[in-house]
Amino acid sequence: VLQETTVVVFVLGGPGSGKGTQCPKIVEHFGFRHLCAGDLLQAEIESESENGTLIQNFKKEGKIVPSEITVKLLQQAMQQSDNKRFIVDGFPRNEENRAAFENIVRIKPEFVLFFDCPEEELTKRILNRNQGRVDDNIETIGKRLKVYFESTLPVINYYNSKRKVQKIDAQRSIDEVFEDVKSVFAKLRP
Numbered sequence: 001v002l003q004e005t006t007v008v009v010f011v012l013g014g015p016g017s018g019k020g021t022q023c024p025k026i027v028e029h030f031g032f033r034h035l036c037a038g039d040l041l042q043a044e045i046e047s048e049s050e051n052g053t054l055i056q057n058f059k060k061e062g063k064i065v066p067s068e069i070t071v072k073l074l075q076q077a078m079q080q081s082d083n084k085r086f087i088v089d090g091f092p093r094n095e096e097n098r099a100a101f102e103n104i105v106r107i108k109p110e111f112v113l114f115f116d117c118p119e120e121e122l123t124k125r126i127l128n129r130n131q132g133r134v135d136d137n138i139e140t141i142g143k144r145l146k147v148y149f150e151s152t153l154p155v156i157n158y159y160n161s162k163r164k165v166q167k168i169d170a171q172r173s174i175d176e177v178f179e180d181v182k183s184v185f186a187k188l189r190p
């Protein structure tokens with residue numbers, strides 16, 4: 001059972017907006033545990049677990065994996081950690097994800113860190129990445145962007161209406177972006 005003192009920050013932004021680049025820096029400076037939903041799902045694919053093939057197919061199509069799978073992985077990782085402060089990266093990606101996390105894990109995020117970045121820049125970064133990801137090709141990138149605009153932006157808007165979004169201009173250099181990220185986290189209670 002997770003304690004009431006558990007702190008969760010969601011990190012959202014389009015594919016290639018810099019979530020995976022900035023999160024390790026947050027860990028280093030502020031001592032959070034980094035939980036990347038995409039990495040937890042990738043580990044399931046690689047461990048050849050029963051859901052591996054299903055997850056692989058969703059990922060190849062840029063589609064959002066059923067919430068129960070992702071939430072279970074996040075909850076397990078949180079329960080197994082000694083750390084009580086988590087940055088959850090790349091989740092929740094749609095309303096169903098958001099509701100499932102709130103209903104199952106029963107924790108509301110402290111705030112949502114939102115990396116705002118124009119579409120052209122996102123596409124450019126992903127095509128430059130070149131690390132052999134099954135979803136880093138021009139066809140899947142188009143699908144991922146569509147899913148992001150149709151399903152994830154509404155979640156960001158929902159949290160914005162609750163005044164929980166900390167928006168960062170993610171189009172600048174990695175160091176400039178982290179300066180803004182730092183000032184957001186510096187305001188958190190210890």
Ligand code: UP5
Nearest residue numbers: 015016017018019020021037038059064065090125173174
């Ligand atoms: N880069 C980073 N910052 C830069 C900067 N400021 N200036 C210039 N370049 C910068 O960065 C991307 C690239 O840009 C890198 O080469 C980096 O060096 C450079 P990165 O930090 O990796 O961006 P990130 O936002 O993490 O991009 P990523 O592509 O990993 O994000 P996605 O959200 O698409 O990927 P994720 O792994 O979260 O999800 C993949 C798939 O898993 C989804 O499409 C979906 O099918 C599935 N999924 C779910 O179904 N549910 C979930 O909850 C999560 C994932």
